[in-house]
Each structure stands twice: as structure tokens, then as C-alpha cells.
Amino acid sequence: MASVSENSGNFADLKVSKWLVEALHSMKITQPTAIQKACIPKILEGRDCIGGAKTGSGKTIAFAAPMLTKWSEDPSGMFGIVLTPTRELAMQIAEQFTALGSSMNIRVARVVGGESIVDQALELQKKPHFIVATPGRLAHHIMNSGDDTIGGLRRLKYLVLDEADILLTDTFTDDLATCVGALPPKSSRQNLLFTATVTDQVKQLQHAAATPGKPELFSYEVEKMDDVAIPRTLKTTYLLVPEQVKEAYLYQILTSSAYNEASAIVFVNRTVTAEILRRTLKDLDVRVASLHSQMPQQERTNSLHRFRANAARVLIATDVASRGLDIPTVQLVVNYDISANPDTFIHRAGRTARAGRAGESICFVGQRDVSRIEAIEERINKKMTLFTDVHDTAVIRKALNKVTAAKRQSLMAMEKESFGERRKINDRKNGKRTV
Amino acid sequence: MQLIARKMDLSESSNEDYSSDEESNQVLITSKKNTAKDAFTNDESDGEISDVEEQNEESENEPLDAANEAHTTPNVDQEDSTPATTNIDSDTLSKKRLERLKKLRTSQKSNHKTGVVYLSKIPPYMKPAKMRQLLSRFGKLDRLFLKREDDQKYKMRIKGGGNKKAMFEEGWAEYVRKKDAKLCAGTLNGNIIGGKKGNFYHDDVMNVKYLSGFKWADLTEQVARENDVRQAKLQLEVSQANKLNSEFIRNVERSKMLQNIRASKKRSAPEEADAESEAKAIPEFKQRRVTTNRAAGPEEQKTGSSKRLDAVLQNLF
Numbered sequence: 001m002a003s004v005s006e007n008s009g010n011f012a013d014l015k016v017s018k019w020l021v022e023a024l025h026s027m028k029i030t031q032p033t034a035i036q037k038a039c040i041p042k043i044l045e046g047r048d049c050i051g052g053a054k055t056g057s058g059k060t061i062a063f064a065a066p067m068l069t070k071w072s073e074d075p076s077g078m079f080g081i082v083l084t085p086t087r088e089l090a091m092q093i094a095e096q097f098t099a100l101g102s103s104m105n106i107r108v109a110r111v112v113g114g115e116s117i118v119d120q121a122l123e124l125q126k127k128p129h130f131i132v133a134t135p136g137r138l139a140h141h142i143m144n145s146g147d148d149t150i151g152g153l154r155r156l157k158y159l160v161l162d163e164a165d166i167l168l169t170d171t172f173t174d175d176l177a178t179c180v181g182a183l184p185p186k187s188s189r190q191n192l193l194f195t196a197t198v199t200d201q202v203k204q205l206q207h208a209a210a211t212p213g214k215p216e217l218f219s220y221e222v223e224k225m226d227d228v229a230i231p232r233t234l235k236t237t238y239l240l241v242p243e244q245v246k247e248a249y250l251y252q253i254l255t256s257s258a259y260n261e262a263s264a265i266v267f268v269n270r271t272v273t274a275e276i277l278r279r280t281l282k283d284l285d286v287r288v289a290s291l292h293s294q295m296p297q298q299e300r301t302n303s304l305h306r307f308r309a310n311a312a313r314v315l316i317a318t319d320v321a322s323r324g325l326d327i328p329t330v331q332l333v334v335n336y337d338i339s340a341n342p343d344t345f346i347h348r349a350g351r352t353a354r355a356g357r358a359g360e361s362i363c364f365v366g367q368r369d370v371s372r373i374e375a376i377e378e379r380i381n382k383k384m385t386l387f388t389d390v391h392d393t394a395v396i397r398k399a400l401n402k403v404t405a406a407k408r409q410s411l412m413a414m415e416k417e418s419f420g421e422r423r424k425i426n427d428r429k430n431g432k433r434t435v
Numbered sequence: 436m437q438l439i440a441r442k443m444d445l446s447e448s449s450n451e452d453y454s455s456d457e458e459s460n461q462v463l464i465t466s467k468k469n470t471a472k473d474a475f476t477n478d479e480s481d482g483e484i485s486d487v488e489e490q491n492e493e494s495e496n497e498p499l500d501a502a503n504e505a506h507t508t509p510n511v512d513q514e515d516s517t518p519a520t521t522n523i524d525s526d527t528l529s530k531k532r533l534e535r536l537k538k539l540r541t542s543q544k545s546n547h548k549t550g551v552v553y554l555s556k557i558p559p560y561m562k563p564a565k566m567r568q569l570l571s572r573f574g575k576l577d578r579l580f581l582k583r584e585d586d587q588k589y590k591m592r593i594k595g596g597g598n599k600k601a602m603f604e605e606g607w608a609e610y611v612r613k614k615d616a617k618l619c620a621g622t623l624n625g626n627i628i629g630g631k632k633g634n635f636y637h638d639d640v641m642n643v644k645y646l647s648g649f650k651w652a653d654l655t656e657q658v659a660r661e662n663d664v665r666q667a668k669l670q671l672e673v674s675q676a677n678k679l680n681s682e683f684i685r686n687v688e689r690s691k692m693l694q695n696i697r698a699s700k701k702r703s704a705p706e707e708a709d710a711e712s713e714a715k716a717i718p719e720f721k722q723r724r725v726t727t728n729r730a731a732g733p734e735e736q737k738t739g740s741s742k743r744l745d746a747v748l749q750n751l752f
Contacts, residue, residue: 371722404676
């Protein structure tokens with residue numbers, strides 16, 4: 001997670017507890033990264049903090065270390081809470097907390113959707129020291145559980161918002177409001193916020209009037225955040241493809257001699273597309289797994305494990321996988337659909353070319369995606385080159401008919417199994433507009 | 436009806452219980468083929484076999500289990516006594532017999548005589564083999580289908596400390612003769628299974644209903660029809676897709692040709708070609724929306740934040 005920074009220094013100098021320094025050492029983390037160096041002392045001073053950092057820059061330690069240090073001085077139940085946008089990210093963070101605090105008998109509760117509500121409620125009743133949660137499930141507990149379950153939340157000392165730029169959007173507003181409502185007032189807790197993008201909301205928070213009786217807000221590198229570009233080792237290419245034959249091109253690329261061994265992530269915009277692609281490629285004997293929000297949590301976890309263990313070579317994912325996932329072996333990222341937000345491209349492409357390795361990102365550009373590509377090029381300040389490894393003739397000869405037949409078949413199968421029906425019903429129940 | 440069809444669909448996967456049963460059936464059937472005496476029943480059972488294989492469902496199609504033989508009607512006994520003798524001259528007669536069988540198979544005369552009973556409750560953990568034995572007391576039993584409880588229910592049962600044996604929920608049985616089916620329903624319905632006092636199933640109450648005017652085919656009809664429709668639809672869609680594909684191929688070829696023409700023009704008269712290519716505007720497609728939530732991003736691409744979000748922000752810092 002943490003890369004070695006240029007200046008030497010160690011965690012002990014940052015006034016991190018001795019036991020924690022040892023725990024970090026045992027995880028082979030000896031030198032603090034820039035963000036850790038800057039944030040840890042300030043957080044220990046008791047100041048609120050807004051940190052600008054991409055995932056993988058060591059920010060988990062940046063908020064975990066000071067929280068754990070403070071906690072070990074007075075190990076009480078329900079000490080801090082971390083909110084993340086995705087379940088997988090919550091798992092990753094919870095694992096880190098558990099690993100770091102194992103010598104101190106830390107109890108970390110993971111409160112995420114898709115798992116047993118009852119088990120989680122029982123765990124919350126035991127007053128865990130730290131809670132790593134997704135807002136929706138936590139809100140559910142707050143609304144539906146008794147005081148013995150969530151009463152401890154009122155004594156929390158730390159609130160962490162990870163990937164705050166996503167958390168502070170309309171998607172999470174209601175749940176977030178519920179969650180924050182159950183916490184102590186903002187003056188008596190310490191707020192830490194980490195984001196990869198400076199949004200209007202983050203700015204608003206940054207310039208918010210200081211709460212009386214509280215030290216001043218500390219913000220780290222927030223202004224410089226927009227300069228982050230893609231890694232230099234990343235090759236960015238694009239490919240002009242008509243919408244209706246995208247599948248054939250994808251199949252041809254994945255089976256071409258250059259990539260038929262590579263492990264790849266294919267990003268799509270919708271869960272339906274992900275499901276179609278997974279079935280189609282599976283029919284065509286590609287080892288494939290998928291990760292999207294309309295899968296049962298068990299399957300999501302399994303897919304991710306399969307992909308990590310290289311049992312699946314290709315992962316078809318929506319943007320739930322675009323942030324935070326750290327899989328070092330990924331060589332290729334295919335942007336099967338182009339996202340509306342250019343920053344999402346940076347996150348997606350960030351799944352490959354990690355820690356100085358080489359990587360490649362291919363964008364499929366349909367007739368209607370040109371302006372999105374232009375926006376991305378402007379954002380990353382780099383022109384993409386044309387992808388030339390796969391020719392039209394090869395696609396026509398080898399893939400086209402095979403893939404379209406497989407696609408139709410998977411469409412029929414999905415219709416039979418009424419894919420997406422459950423979500424529609426749920427949306428109707430919750431009075432949401434069905435798209 | 437749809438419910439039934441779906442249930443049968445669901446239980447397709449759980450076949451393992453029957454494998455041994457089917458094997459023994461195969462053996463019996465081959466021996467039976469050689470007996471041309473009662474060609475009528477022969478024909479029927481053959482038809483069933485193909486039926487069952489097609490639908491791949493867990494119906495047992497032969498009443499002549501080793502265990503059953505003792506209980507079967509004299510008619511069947513007669514059948515079984517002959518194979519040894521007929522085996523000898525079977526080669527010479529086989530062709531003739533096959534033809535006869537085919538004829539009979541098409542005629543399907545027996546079909547209107549069969550009777551179907553519905554079992555709304557299967558005694559706990561009773562397996563199809565036992566059920567077959569039980570029902571065969573009333574006459575020659577043909578196909579039997581028991582619906583296994585669904586996986587979720589099974590798991591919950593195990594979780595609650597239940598028995599790990601397979602449980603069946605309901606079932607259908609087909610008698611070769613209608614009157615046997617009626618007799619079965621009349622005798623068994625609402626009564627305990629009985630038999631020896633110590634039997635495991637002695638005290639279980641059976642629930643049997645004779646389905647009048649109902650044939651086995653009615654059970655499978657809907658599934659078969661849906662399959663047909665699906666297949667036809669798939670074929671149609673694939674042919675449509677192929678049309679689109681050929682259009683795409685044509686376009687690719689055309690673009691190649693145009694490129695070549697442009698290249699050769701450029702070679703002969705560079706300035707003219709440039710002007711022409713500039714004049715020919717690329718067709719405009721309506722572009723997808725670009726959004727951003729970066730503070731530094733262009734204002735028109737931003738999605739406005741709601742008031743509720745602002746309220747949350749007030750409470751945060």
C-alpha cells in the first residue's frame with residue numbers, strides 16, 4: 001500500500017504508538033509516505049482534516065495510525081467509524097485495521113450491505129472499537145435497531161469519510177444524513193475526509209466556518225489534487241468501434257496473441273452490459289468473472305477472489321471496481337463504455353500500471369463518445385493514440401458471427417432468468433424512478 | 436399450470452437420486468424389447484423413454500423394478516416370463532418387430548386410457564423408489580415425478596438442525612390404466628400407509644387426488660412449448676444480427692475503398708484532394724453528455740447539488 005517516500009523518517013517520529021510502529025514494521029511498512037507524514041501529526045493534535053490523495057498513496061494508514069494511537073491510550077468501545085462508498089473497499093480497510101491492531105485485541109465490525117443484518121447487529125451490540133461501513137447498511141441499522149445496538153455510536157470520537165467525492169453526492173445523501181444524525185455533534189468528534197477529486201462539496205467543507213471551540217481545519221494538498229495525471233508507464237490508446245459490434249472487437253482483442261494471456265479488467269457503465277458480456281465471453285470459453293451491483297454479495301466476493309487468484313483472466317466490472325481495488329497483476333484495462341465523468345477514467349486506468357509496472361488502457365469509442373474522449377484527453381493532458389493491434393478484417397473473419405450468436409443467446413437466457421427484475425421491483429417499492 | 440412447469444424446471448438439476456433406478460430400467464427395457472407378446476405396452480414404454488430423455492426430467496418410466504416384480508399384475512408377469520425363449524430368434528424377427536413397434540408408437544392408442552394422480556404431500560424423506568413401490572400396489576405405474584424441496588429451503592432446514600436427507604414436496608404419478616389411478620386415489624387418500632407396524636412410513640397419511648381429464652403430457656406441455664418458442668426466437672434474432680453484421684462488413688469494405696481512392700487522388704493532385712476531404716463533413720452524431728463534479732471543472736458540465744446534501748454538509752464539519 002505505502003510506497004517509500006524520498007525523505008527518510010519513521011513512524012516513531014510522528015508520535016505513533018510504539019506497538020503500532022512494530023505492527024507496521026511487521027507489515028513491511030517502515031517509512032511514512034508524504035500524506036502520512038503530513039496528516040498523522042495534525043490528526044494527533046485533534047484537528048479535523050481534509051486530505052487529497054489517490055487510492056494507493058497510503059491514506060488508509062494516514063488515518064488508521066493516529067486513530068489507533070489515540071485508541072490505544074484509552075481502548076473503549078465504538079471509538080471510530082470509517083464510511084466508504086463500496087463494500088469491497090470496506091472489506092479492504094477492515095482487513096487493514098484488523099491486521100494492524102491484532103496485537104491489541106482490536107475488534108473491528110464490518111457493516112456492509114449484502115451480509116446478514118442480524119449478525120451485524122449482534123456484532124454492533126458487542127461494542128466494536130472500530131466500524132467500517134457503507135452508508136446504506138449503517139443507516140438501516142440506525143433506523144431499525146434498538147438503542148443497545150447503535151447507542152454506542154453517540155460516543156464515537158472519529159468519523160472518517162473515505163473517497164469523499166463519491167460519498168458526498170446525491171446517491172448517498174439520505175443515508176449519510178441518517179448516519180451523521182446518530183453520531184455525536186460535529187463539535188465533539190474529529191472529522192477526517194479523504195478524496196481523490198476536489199468537488200464543490202469538498203470545497204464547501206473546506207471553507208466552512210470553523211466550529212467554535214475546535215482547532216482549525218487542516219487540509220493537505222487539496223489544491224494540487226487536480227494536477228494528478230495518469231502514471232507514465234500507462235499506455236493509453238483508443239479504438240473507433242460502432243456500438244453494435246463492440247463485443248466482437250472485445251473478444252478479438254482478448255483472444256489476440258498479444259493479450260490472450262494478459263489479465264484484464266473490462267469496465268462498463270451498466271450492470272446489464274456487464275452481465276451480457278460475462279455470459280457472452282463465458283460461452284466463448286474465456287475465463288471470465290464479473291463484479292457489479294446486481295450480483296449477490298457472496299458472488300461479488302467470489303468473483304474478486306477468483307480474479308485475484310488468476311482463476312479468471314478477465315474481470316467485467318462496473319464502476320464499483322473502479323476505485324480502491326489493488327490487484328497488481330492487471331495488465332490491461334478496457335474502457336468498454338466511456339464514463340461521463342473524465343475523473344472516472346483516471347480511476348479506472350489506475351487499476352493497471354501500479355507501482356511502476358507497465359500497463360495499457362484501451363478506450364472503445366463509439367460514434368457518440370467522441371466528446372467524452374475529448375474531455376478525458378483534456379483532463380489527463382495527453383493525446384491517446386490509435387489502437388492498431390486488431391484489424392477489422394480479423395474481427396470480421398474470426399469473431400463477428402460467433403460473438404453475435406453468443407450474445408443473442410445470453411440475452412435470451414437473461415430474459416428467461418429475468419435479470420434485473422428484482423432491482424426494478426425494489427425501486428418501485430422505494431418509490432424510485434425506474435430507468 | 437405455469438407453476439407446475441416452473442417447478443419441473445427447477446428440479447431438473449437434482450437428478451442423482453434416480454440414476455441407479457434408470458440404469459436398471461435400461462436393462463429391463465432391452466429385455467422387454469425382445470418380448471413381442473404384448474406389443475402394446477412395449478410401444479408405450481419406448482415412447483416414454485424418448486419422452487423422458489428429451490425433457491430430461493426426473494421421472495421413472497418403468498414399473499418393472501426388481502423389487503416390484505412380485506407385486507405386479509399377472510399381465511406383467513406373463514410378459515416377463517418370455518425373454519429367454521424369444522432371445523434366440525430375436526435376430527430374425529427384430530426387423531419385423533421394430534416396424535410393428537413404430538406403427539404402434541405413432542398410433543398412441545393407449546394414451547386416452549392413462550390416469551394421473553396428484554400427491555400433494557410426500558411423507559418426509561420418502562424417495563421416488565419407495566413411492567413407486569407403494570403406488571404399484573394398485574396397478575401398473577408408469578411415470579412418476581416428485582418435486583424436491585428447493586435449495587434454499589433445504590439449506591434452512593439443515594441450518595436449523597434438520598435431517599440432511601432429501602425431502603420431496605409434491606408429485607405426480609401416471610397409471611397405465613385409469614381405473615388403477617382411481618382405485619389408488621380412493622384407497623390411499625386420507626389413510627395411513629399402513630403395512631407392518633414397525634415400518635418407518637406406517638403412520639404417514641397419504642394425500643392422493645385423481646386428476647380427471649388430465650394427461651401426463653399436460654404437465655410437460657408448457658415447458659415444451661416455451662422451449663420451442665424460445666428456439667424460434669433465437670433463430671430469428673441470430674438471423675437479424677447476421678443482417679446487421681453483413682451491413683457492417685459492407686461498410687468496412689466501402690471505407691477501405693474510399694480510403695484507397697482518396698490516397699490515389701492525393702498522389703495525383705494533392706491540393707484538390709485536401710480541399711475535397713475538408714469539404715466533406717463527417718456526419719454529426721448526437722454526443723453523450725459529459726459530467727464532472729470537480730470544482731475546477733467547467734460549470735455547464737456539473738450536476739447541481741441538492742439542498743439535502745447541503746444540509747448534510749452543514750452537519751459534517
